[in-house]
Amino acid sequence: MNIGKAASKAGLSVKTVRYYANIGMVAAYQDPQTGYREYSDDDVAKLQFIGKARRFNFSIEECRELLSLYQDKNRPSKEVKALTLEKIAEIEEKLAELQGLRDQLHHLATHCQGDDRPDCPILEALSASPDR
Amino acid sequence: MNIGKAASKAGLSVKTVRYYANIGMVAAYQDPQTGYREYSDDDVAKLQFIGKARRFNFSIEECRELLSLYQDKNRPSKEVKALTLEKIAEIEEKLAELQGLRDQLHHLATHCQGDDRPDCPILEALSASPDR
DNA sequence: TATAAACTCTCCCCTTACTGGAAAGTAAAG
DNA sequence: CTTTACTTTCCAGTAAGGGGAGAGTTTATA
Numbered sequence: 671m672n673i674g675k676a677a678s679k680a681g682l683s684v685k686t687v688r689y690y691a692n693i694g695m696v697a698a699y700q701d702p703q704t705g706y707r708e709y710s711d712d713d714v715a716k717l718q719f720i721g722k723a724r725r726f727n728f729s730i731e732e733c734r735e736l737l738s739l740y741q742d743k744n745r746p747s748k749e750v751k752a753l754t755l756e757k758i759a760e761i762e763e764k765l766a767e768l769q770g771l772r773d774q775l776h777h778l779a780t781h782c783q784g785d786d787r788p789d790c791p792i793l794e795a796l797s798a799s800p801d802r
Numbered sequence: 803m804n805i806g807k808a809a810s811k812a813g814l815s816v817k818t819v820r821y822y823a824n825i826g827m828v829a830a831y832q833d834p835q836t837g838y839r840e841y842s843d844d845d846v847a848k849l850q851f852i853g854k855a856r857r858f859n860f861s862i863e864e865c866r867e868l869l870s871l872y873q874d875k876n877r878p879s880k881e882v883k884a885l886t887l888e889k890i891a892e893i894e895e896k897l898a899e900l901q902g903l904r905d906q907l908h909h910l911a912t913h914c915q916g917d918d919r920p921d922c923p924i925l926e927a928l929s930a931s932p933d934r
Numbered sequence: 935t936a937t938a939a940a941c942t943c944t945c946c947c948c949t950t951a952c953t954g955g956a957a958a959g960t961a962a963a964g
Numbered sequence: 965c966t967t968t969a970c971t972t973t974c975c976a977g978t979a980a981g982g983g984g985a986g987a988g989t990t991t992a993t994a
Contacts, residue, residue: 672990674941684942689981704989705943715929722928727903730980740925750924751916754907761904765897771859772893775886782883790879792886793872796854797847804961806970816971817953825951836960837972862951 673698676709680717687717695720695734728757805830808841812849819849827852827866860889 671679676698677687690696691707696716698707709717719740723733735753739745781791803811808830809819822828823839828848830839841849851872855865867885871877913923 672942683982685982686980688943693980706989707942719929724980726907726928727900736925736928739922740929743920745920745922746918747914747920747922747924748916748918750922751911751914754911754914754924758904758907758911761900761907765900765904768859768893768897768900772890772897775858775890775893779883779886779890782879782886784880784883786878786880788875788877788879790871790877790882792879792882793868796858796868797851797872804970805972815953818951820972821952838960839971856951 671709673707676714676717679714680721682717682721803841805839805841808846811846812853814849814853
């Protein structure tokens with residue numbers, strides 16, 4: 671099938687699929703006459719796999735690792751698990767950071783009148799002398 | 803003072819400060835002879851302000867807004883508060899998304915043996931047929 | 935069969951918010 | 965006077981594609 675159909679089957683944009691071809695992630699056969707790429711069901715499965723992994727916040731490089739593990743029928747599952755646990759830890763870190771930000775901003779917002787007067791604790795906090 | 807001192811006072815890199823000059827955020831006076839930029843204490847205060855707002859996850863454009871509100875002595879505080887509440891909502895959204903990801907990954911990881919055998923529920927989940 | 939619409943190709947620029955490096959000029963220190 | 969430390973501009977690159985131009989291909993319609 672052509673790239674458009676493969677893309678829609680995989681739930682990705684044509685641009686994205688072409689990009690994956692360019693970086694050698696899912697390199698479909700390309701007709702030397704027309705330049706048209708030809709995708710197999712197997713390629714579509716890989717594209718779906720990548721799409722899902724990307725939605726799980728795995729980077730392109732991590733997807734590449736996962737994909738090679740996925741294609742290696744003898745892979746040990748511990749490698750996949752390790753990658754997943756790392757990703758979880760990364761997400762936890764980001765969560766903590768964002769929670770901290772939210773709490774601080776929330777604190778500032780609740781102390782701000784939010785009216786037509788110029789005094790604003792938020793700006794005061796932002797302009798306070800160096801915080802470290 | 804020169805850019806190096808201004809940057810260290812503001813807790814930013816020289817590159818960053820130069821970048822802020824280029825995009826017209828904090829445009830310091832520039833000696834026409836030497837090309838050296840000259841930073842005042844006022845400029846440093848602005849740089850600090852921006853640095854802090856950036857750490858609060860405000861984008862460059864939002865920082866520009868905040869900065870102009872900060873410099874306008876007659877601004878109504880409600881504008882600042884609105885911007886802050888928007889930012890909080892944005893962060894909340896991102897938090898929910900990340901929590902969902904973490905939970906799903908966690909679920910997968912707990913069902914994976916993580917040993918030397920090839921069977922892996924994580925990869926199975928990633929390669930399962932279309933999820934929507 | 936002619937033509938129009940839909941699809942595909944490559945190529946280049948754009949995004950965010952910088953960071954790194956090269957080559958060259960300037961200033962301060964020894 | 966030389967070395968070292970700063971500073972300048974310019975170019976390139978990051979992640980992960982998106983937008984659009986211009987050209988070729990395939991399919992559908994008149």
